[in-house]
Amino acid sequence: MVDGKVQVSGATAVMAINEKLLDTLMQKNPNLSFALQQSFPFKGTYADAVPLGPLMELGAGGQSPFTQAQAADSLQYWQNTAQQVLADPVAVDSPTTLKSYSHDATAAANLLAAHNFVTEAEQAYGLASQLWPDNPEPVSGLADLLNSAGQPDQARQLLQTFTSQHPDQQNALQRMSATFRLVMPGQ
Numbered sequence: 001m002v003d004g005k006v007q008v009s010g011a012t013a014v015m016a017i018n019e020k021l022l023d024t025l026m027q028k029n030p031n032l033s034f035a036l037q038q039s040f041p042f043k044g045t046y047a048d049a050v051p052l053g054p055l056m057e058l059g060a061g062g063q064s065p066f067t068q069a070q071a072a073d074s075l076q077y078w079q080n081t082a083q084q085v086l087a088d089p090v091a092v093d094s095p096t097t098l099k100s101y102s103h104d105a106t107a108a109a110n111l112l113a114a115h116n117f118v119t120e121a122e123q124a125y126g127l128a129s130q131l132w133p134d135n136p137e138p139v140s141g142l143a144d145l146l147n148s149a150g151q152p153d154q155a156r157q158l159l160q161t162f163t164s165q166h167p168d169q170q171n172a173l174q175r176m177s178a179t180f181r182l183v184m185p186g187q
């Protein structure tokens with residue numbers, strides 16, 4: 001409280017409020033579906049979400065569950081998109097473009113991982129890393145996935161390789177990955 005008003009700071013706190021607002025909006029409109037481009041993972045939305053190109057479709061009233069075919073389609077979308085982006089000289093010369101596509105591919109991978117489409121998630125994280133190799137988001141997601149799948153040695157190796165190749169991203173990786181703290185103690 002500052003001057004009798006609630007103030008919130010920090011991306012995590014602000015995005016938690018945004019996720020709560022989205023949840024309230026969806027509850028008040030149960031017969032509508034929503035599309036979301038994630039700037040920050042809203043993991044609370046994953047249970048009822050399905051991929052919709054670069055977006056997620058949330059809460060369609062009679063929406064069928066996330067199927068293997070949808071997971072394959074999502075991965076194919078990102079394979080095609082990554083190929084097109086990396087073949088475009090203008091896009092390749094634009095760090096902002098590459099970062100944006102990498103971020104969105106990571107969001108798709110997070111959704112795939114949340115629904116246990118592990119193979120597709122691993123490949124989508126790989127595509128995100130191809131689009132922007134300096135991005136700690138797909139490395140964090142893949143390391144968390146590997147660790148959850150009982151492969152902490154592979155998660156550790158992935159994190160060590162990334163931090164040795166991109167030492168300037170180590171702090172960002174530490175902030176976003178619980179696995180970093182679990183498999184790389186003392187870092």
